[in-house]
Amino acid sequence: xxxxxxxxxxxxxRSIKPEIDAAIQSVLNxxxxxxxxxxxxxxxxxxxxxxxxxxxxxxxxxxxxxxSLKAAGIGPGDEVITAANTFIATSEAISQTGARPxxxxxxxxxxxxxxxxxxxxxxxxxxxxPVHLYGQPAALDRxxxxxxxxxxxxxxxxxxxxxxxxxxxxxxTFGLAGTFSFYPGKNLGAYGDGGAIxxxxxxxxxxxxxxxxxxxxxxxxxxxxxxxxxxxxxxxxILSVKLKYxxxxxxxRYQHALKLNQLLSDIPQIKCPKIRPGxxxxxxxxxxxxxxREKLIDYLKAQGIATNIHYPxxxxxxxxxxxxxxxPEDFPVAxxxxxxxxxxxxxxxxxxxxxxxxxxxxxxxxxxxx
Numbered sequence: 001x002x003x004x005x006x007x008x009x010x011x012x013x014r015s016i017k018p019e020i021d022a023a024i025q026s027v028l029n030x031x032x033x034x035x036x037x038x039x040x041x042x043x044x045x046x047x048x049x050x051x052x053x054x055x056x057x058x059x060x061x062x063x064x065x066x067x068s069l070k071a072a073g074i075g076p077g078d079e080v081i082t083a084a085n086t087f088i089a090t091s092e093a094i095s096q097t098g099a100r101p102x103x104x105x106x107x108x109x110x111x112x113x114x115x116x117x118x119x120x121x122x123x124x125x126x127x128x129x130p131v132h133l134y135g136q137p138a139a140l141d142r143x144x145x146x147x148x149x150x151x152x153x154x155x156x157x158x159x160x161x162x163x164x165x166x167x168x169x170x171x172x173t174f175g176l177a178g179t180f181s182f183y184p185g186k187n188l189g190a191y192g193d194g195g196a197i198x199x200x201x202x203x204x205x206x207x208x209x210x211x212x213x214x215x216x217x218x219x220x221x222x223x224x225x226x227x228x229x230x231x232x233x234x235x236x237x238i239l240s241v242k243l244k245y246x247x248x249x250x251x252x253r254y255q256h257a258l259k260l261n262q263l264l265s266d267i268p269q270i271k272c273p274k275i276r277p278g279x280x281x282x283x284x285x286x287x288x289x290x291x292x293r294e295k296l297i298d299y300l301k302a303q304g305i306a307t308n309i310h311y312p313x314x315x316x317x318x319x320x321x322x323x324x325x326x327x328p329e330d331f332p333v334a335x336x337x338x339x340x341x342x343x344x345x346x347x348x349x350x351x352x353x354x355x356x357x358x359x360x361x362x363x364x365x366x367x368x369x370x
Contacts, residue, residue, distance in 0.1 A: 054205035057231035061181025064195035065093035083112035114142035132161035135284035252348035263359035286346035
């Protein structure tokens with residue numbers, strides 16, 4: 001029986017092992033562990049590939065959002081709007097500034113619904129964070145139009161959308177800033193944690209870099225109180241190697257997803273992921289919607305197929321936000337879908353045989369439930 005992991009980082013490492021090993025050895029030889037030329041080289045390469053002026057690396061994707069909010073002047077008494085369906089990093093970064101997260105229900109693509117955005121704006125609203133969940137851009141044109149109309153900065157959460165595009169333009173380049181995670185399982189992942197912020201705003205970039213480095217541009221000269229959030233030299237060197245392959249990896253994910261969509265299209269119980277018109281979807285996550293989720297999870301596990309749930313409950317219903325007293329009818333789409341969504345294995349190294357085995361297993365499961 002095959003064993004199909006949810007993510008196969010070992011296969012990816014083996015495919016580029018000589019380059020990765022050489023990059024790590026170079027950092028060890030130079031003892032460039034914190035800051036230095038490897039971090040600077042990655043920042044320049046990442047900014048260059050995005051066509052932006054600034055890339056500020058940091059310790060993780062959560063910090064990238066937090067630093068961006070602080071650099072945008074968000075603080076106690078403010079409100080920041082984001083999607084109801086996302087990882088808690090997005091909303092907890094808002095809370096860390098002293099601001100209040102305000103959630104918006106989602107659309108059919110699992111993103112912040114632009115039709116429900118404007119009604120959440122109050123005099124306290126100071127920013128909007130659309131999340132490009134699962135690797136697909138949110139409705140950036142309509143969300144940005146609302147932000148512009150209300151003079152609100154838009155900070156894009158691109159933790160799952162490395163180099164995805166909306167109408168030919170890369171996510172992370174539509175608003176004030178784009179934030180990224182380089183957690184190992186991401187499409188562009190480090191061998192530890194890491195994050196980054198991109199922007200074309202010179203003043204914002206200066207404030208973000210200052211805040212991330214103890215409020216200091218020059219050692220021991222602290223202009224403000226900041227935090228300590230840095231990308232390690234080892235991670236930067238590894239990411240620089242991987243950056244050369246990200247386009248091919250994203251294309252492979254896309255082709256695998258199209259194949260799965262085709263193979264699963266004749267199973268009426270499965271709702272395959274939709275692709276937003278005009279968007280490139282990089283399929284960080286391949287998320288289906290199905291009934292009988294727990295039974296299917298158990299069945300696939302018995303067949304050697306790993307699965308995951310992104311995410312078991314929408315954030316308004318998480319215990320951490322019980323104090324906001326949200327009800328299911330406040331977020332009907334997110335509430336309904338939280339019990340239906342299931343993530344199947346998705347990574348560039350998936351083989352045709354593995355994809356067909358996943359499809360065959362799903363067909364066998366549902367053939368008994370006609």
